Amino acid sequence: MEIEEAREVRTTCPYCGVGCGVLAKVSADGEVSVRGDPDHPANFGRLCSKGSALAETIDLDGRLLRPEIDGRHAGWDEALDLVASTFSQTIAEHGPDAVAFYVSGQLLTEDYYVANKLMKGFVGSANIDTNSRLCMASSVAGHRRAFGSDTVPGTYEDLELADLIVLVGSNLAWCHPVLYQRIAAAREKRPEMKIVLVDPRRTMTADIADMHLAIAPDGDVALFTGLLAYLGRHNALDRAYITAHTTGFGQALFAASALDLAGIAAATGLSEDELVRFYSLFAATPQTVTVYSQGVNQSSSGTDKVNAIINCHLATGRIGKPGAGPFSVTGQPNAMGGREVGGMANMLAAHMEIENPEHRDRVRRFWNAPEIAEKPGLKAVEMFKGVADGRIKALWIMATNPVDSMPDADAVEAAIKACPFVVVSDVLARTDTVRHAHVRLPAAAWGEKDGTVTNSERRISRQRAFLGVPGEARPDWWIIAEVGKRMGFGEAFSYDAPAEIFGEHAALSRFENDGARDFDIGTYAGIDDESYERLTPFQWPAPSQGAPLWPAGHLPLKGGDGLLGPPSLTANVAERAPSPNQPNSPLAGEMSGRTEGGAQTRHGLSSTRFFADGNFYTPDRKAKFIAIRPATDTRTTPEFPLILNTGRIRDHWHTMTRTGKSPRLSQHIAEPFVEIHPADAQQFGIGDADIVRVSSPRGEVLVRALITARQRRGSVFAPMHWTDQFAGRSRLDTLTAPLVDPVSGQPALKHVAARIEKFAAKTFGFAVTRTRPEPATAAYWAVARCRGGWRVELAFDDDAIDWAAFAGALFHAPAAEMLAYHDSDAGQHRIAAFDGDRLAGALFIAAGPVAVSRGWAAEQLEDTHTSQRERFRIVAGRAGADRPDAGATVCSCFSVGVNQIVAAVAAGCTTVEAVGGALKAGTNCGSCRSEIRAIIQTNRVQAAE
Numbered sequence: 001m002e003i004e005e006a007r008e009v010r011t012t013c014p015y016c017g018v019g020c021g022v023l024a025k026v027s028a029d030g031e032v033s034v035r036g037d038p039d040h041p042a043n044f045g046r047l048c049s050k051g052s053a054l055a056e057t058i059d060l061d062g063r064l065l066r067p068e069i070d071g072r073h074a075g076w077d078e079a080l081d082l083v084a085s086t087f088s089q090t091i092a093e094h095g096p097d098a099v100a101f102y103v104s105g106q107l108l109t110e111d112y113y114v115a116n117k118l119m120k121g122f123v124g125s126a127n128i129d130t131n132s133r134l135c136m137a138s139s140v141a142g143h144r145r146a147f148g149s150d151t152v153p154g155t156y157e158d159l160e161l162a163d164l165i166v167l168v169g170s171n172l173a174w175c176h177p178v179l180y181q182r183i184a185a186a187r188e189k190r191p192e193m194k195i196v197l198v199d200p201r202r203t204m205t206a207d208i209a210d211m212h213l214a215i216a217p218d219g220d221v222a223l224f225t226g227l228l229a230y231l232g233r234h235n236a237l238d239r240a241y242i243t244a245h246t247t248g249f250g251q252a253l254f255a256a257s258a259l260d261l262a263g264i265a266a267a268t269g270l271s272e273d274e275l276v277r278f279y280s281l282f283a284a285t286p287q288t289v290t291v292y293s294q295g296v297n298q299s300s301s302g303t304d305k306v307n308a309i310i311n312c313h314l315a316t317g318r319i320g321k322p323g324a325g326p327f328s329v330t331g332q333p334n335a336m337g338g339r340e341v342g343g344m345a346n347m348l349a350a351h352m353e354i355e356n357p358e359h360r361d362r363v364r365r366f367w368n369a370p371e372i373a374e375k376p377g378l379k380a381v382e383m384f385k386g387v388a389d390g391r392i393k394a395l396w397i398m399a400t401n402p403v404d405s406m407p408d409a410d411a412v413e414a415a416i417k418a419c420p421f422v423v424v425s426d427v428l429a430r431t432d433t434v435r436h437a438h439v440r441l442p443a444a445a446w447g448e449k450d451g452t453v454t455n456s457e458r459r460i461s462r463q464r465a466f467l468g469v470p471g472e473a474r475p476d477w478w479i480i481a482e483v484g485k486r487m488g489f490g491e492a493f494s495y496d497a498p499a500e501i502f503g504e505h506a507a508l509s510r511f512e513n514d515g516a517r518d519f520d521i522g523t524y525a526g527i528d529d530e531s532y533e534r535l536t537p538f539q540w541p542a543p544s545q546g547a548p549l550w551p552a553g554h555l556p557l558k559g560g561d562g563l564l565g566p567p568s569l570t571a572n573v574a575e576r577a578p579s580p581n582q583p584n585s586p587l588a589g590e591m592s593g594r595t596e597g598g599a600q601t602r603h604g605l606s607s608t609r610f611f612a613d614g615n616f617y618t619p620d621r622k623a624k625f626i627a628i629r630p631a632t633d634t635r636t637t638p639e640f641p642l643i644l645n646t647g648r649i650r651d652h653w654h655t656m657t658r659t660g661k662s663p664r665l666s667q668h669i670a671e672p673f674v675e676i677h678p679a680d681a682q683q684f685g686i687g688d689a690d691i692v693r694v695s696s697p698r699g700e701v702l703v704r705a706l707i708t709a710r711q712r713r714g715s716v717f718a719p720m721h722w723t724d725q726f727a728g729r730s731r732l733d734t735l736t737a738p739l740v741d742p743v744s745g746q747p748a749l750k751h752v753a754a755r756i757e758k759f760a761a762k763t764f765g766f767a768v769t770r771t772r773p774e775p776a777t778a779a780y781w782a783v784a785r786c787r788g789g790w791r792v793e794l795a796f797d798d799d800a801i802d803w804a805a806f807a808g809a810l811f812h813a814p815a816a817e818m819l820a821y822h823d824s825d826a827g828q829h830r831i832a833a834f835d836g837d838r839l840a841g842a843l844f845i846a847a848g849p850v851a852v853s854r855g856w857a858a859e860q861l862e863d864t865h866t867s868q869r870e871r872f873r874i875v876a877g878r879a880g881a882d883r884p885d886a887g888a889t890v891c892s893c894f895s896v897g898v899n900q901i902v903a904a905v906a907a908g909c910t911t912v913e914a915v916g917g918a919l920k921a922g923t924n925c926g927s928c929r930s931e932i933r934a935i936i937q938t939n940r941v942q943a944a945e
Contacts (some may be wrong), residue, residue: 096373110498147610196210728775857874912936
């Protein structure tokens with residue numbers, strides 16, 4: 001048999017919007033390893049903990065590998081015919097608005113394009129929306145209001161060039177770790193750089209902040225309207241820029257002046273001194289980048305927040321220049337690509353407007369479509385209300401899990417369950433959404449599919465296949481196109497490969513454009529398969545040679561791609577890089593300074609910026625200031641006195657369908673939790689590690705208490721990742737309300753009235769088991785992968801339980817040899833089951849939170865246990881002196897625990913760099929460096945005492 005040679009494939013990470021390049025190596029025996037691509041201009045070789053663990057998430061465990069109809073296996077023809085005929089019949093009987101697609105930022109641009117084309121151009125409805133609506137819709141709306149287009153003006157390079165970076169509602173250290181590390185590296189080279197963090201929580205990002213403004217929830221509008229008023233009062237305006245390139249400044253400044261400094265302080269929860277220090281720093285620093293993310297977007301006033309930020313940059317002319325501009329960083333790998341193809345209900349493809357009849361006609365003619373949607377469709381929250389009330393009778397969900405991620409999640413689940421016809425295309429056979437599908441279609445996963453994604457700085461990169469497609473799974477674009485053919489639109493959907501789709505997408509972007517629209521990648525129109533395969537990362541715009549790159553009078557910056565022309569289709573990074581011997585070469589001293597033209601580049605790559613010289617995409621080519629009045633929004637009540645903030649954690653992603661497969665990623669934080677300020681915990685009688693019931697007017701969840709002063713008093717924070725697949729009663733979005741921003745339709749997921757109370761658990765438990773446990777009888781449970789099996793946290797509201805029987809059911813090992821220790825008076829029970837020399841499972845029960853080393857217990861699943869002494873040690877729950885306990889995982893990249901770091905500090909490692917040298921912790925993605933620094937400081941203080 002011929003042995004395949006090892007190969008390495010350039011692809012792109014499927015997680016956040018940073019868009020990191022990945023080198024996936026497939027060895028001769030089929031084993032996959034990943035590392036960062038040193039030549040990719042987003043990450044230059046760095047990967048975060050999630051990216052580093054990608055190879056652990058590509059197994060076939062739990063995969064959906066064959067089409068299913070009502071739970072039975074079916075062939076593709078039968079399944080596709082049923083989908084096409086049911087959608088066609090529903091349209092014929094009830095009209096095109098009776099069907100809907102709910103798609104995802106996890107789709108590739110080619111998938112997104114075909115879905116949007118089918119729905120808007122051939123079905124004739126705009127009822128296609130995306131989970132990106134939950135991520136960056138307010139940024140889109142704010143950009144369109146201010147710029148006339150959804151244009152992100154800045155680049156990652158600006159983060160390294162800025163003298164001041166303002167991070168607003170962005171835990172960059174955990175949610176975009178590679179960008180955080182780029183900033184940290186730039187700060188190390190230029191210590192004079194200042195960083196301000198605006199966030200109700202003192203997140204790990206505060207580790208590099210010179211100033212942390214612990215703002216009240218939704219206080220951002222007041223903060224930035226106050227900043228605009230301050231800039232006006234202190235003559236810190238660029239009046240020449242305002243006059244030449246903007247309109248509406250007077251009205252915006254008047255509205256922003258509604259509150260005096262004391263009023264701004266009251267609305268933001270900040271002191272007047274904090275406000276003045278921030279405002280004066282902003283006013284005095286021309287090279288300022290304001291980075292914002294979900295803390296801004298996921299709000300009922302999200303669009304106003306975006307425009308309040310943009311107003312301040314327009315007023316000072318700090319836009320489109322090196323190291324200056326407002327910068328939205330997106331949460332998903334292809335949220336930007338979805339925006340480019342019109343994947344949202346209120347957009348058309350190629351950044352055209354569904355409300356504009358000329359744009360509609362242009363797209364219809366290009367597609368040769370029978371009709372085109374004439375009005376915006378239902379946005380995500382409206383869409384599921386439409387499912388609930390019967391307006392939508394056929395729903396297709398692609399690559400997303402709305403039963404967990406949508407606000408008012410129980411109502412969304414009820415709507416999906418009641419919908420007459422539900423299709424789900426997904427990778428996994430078991431998700432909380434897939435379980436309600438009438439038709440389940442197996443989609444290709446990351447590593448198996450080909451296409452493109454666009455990152456937060458408008459850089460388009462290839463995702464390439466390096467694995468075969470398993471079973472009967474198919475790419476999403478193929479599935480959608482096959483349905484389109486069966487609905488009678490064969491000619492429009494007769495694609496043979498993703499290159500063909502990308503070429504059509506590029507051709508549409510240049511069609512009747514002539515510089516009138518921002519999105520133009522016309523140089524790639526009609527790209528062939530070979531060139532598509534060799535495509536290197538590029539930033540748009542990239543129009544056809546000879547076509548205008550900018551609107552009339554709009555000049556690119558020196559060194560930008562606009563002067564260099566679009567990159568060659570086949571050139572690699574080295575071929576495009578200028579010679580280090582050229583005058584002012586950006587390769588001379590990487591990241592050491594700024595070029596004469598004001599731009600700094602890395603690895604010879606330069607960036608394109610919009611709007612330095614005005615010429616926006618509004619009818620008069622001027623940016624619009626938006627008049628915004630600061631307002632307060634009180635949602636708490638005596639019954640629900642706290643504010644619940646929701647978000648992400650470092651090592652998990654969305655609803656854990658991918659990261660939940662990785663043992664390494666599950667060890668840092670293995671169960672759902674709620675952060676509570678110590679004063680609030682005391683007030684509500686909650687101790688550290690207690691089980692807590694968090695309630696809102698819509699429901700309740702059970703999570704673990706994490707008491708920390710990093711949390712703002714009066715607010716609590718809980719992550720959104722846990723689902724019914726990984727925990728019982730912990731689906732966080734059952735608590736959030738379907739309250740949306742009136743302009744963008746984005747839900748307010750970070751400001752929910754809530755209450756907390758201690759859950760009256762009578763018994764707590766922890767277990768490890770080689771097979772996946774199903775502890776449904778526990779009042780609280782949370783399972784997580786570990787090496788060799790699974791770990792599970794437990795709590796019970798009943799202590800009259802036969803623990804031996806419970807353990808037997810939990811371990812799925814009826815023939816195993818049991819060892820047990822019982823102390824009923826103390827409420828302690830410990831049971832270990834051995835299948836030959838291997839541990840089948842161990843269960844530890846206590847009257848309070850179980851004090852057993854989780855990492856050590858999980859390690860026992862991988863060892864052999866031949867002696868009775870070793871077995872009794874497991875029952876005792878204690879490691880021997882020869883097996884020191886690493887403690888809770890801090891560094892996921894290298895599996896380094898807190899006890900190992902404490903030991904290194906005791907041995908003389910008193911800096912993060914020293915700990916990294918001894919243990920490697922913090923030397924890869926760096927997202928744990930702030931935790932390491934905190935451990936060092938704590939242990940040095942204790943030693944001094």
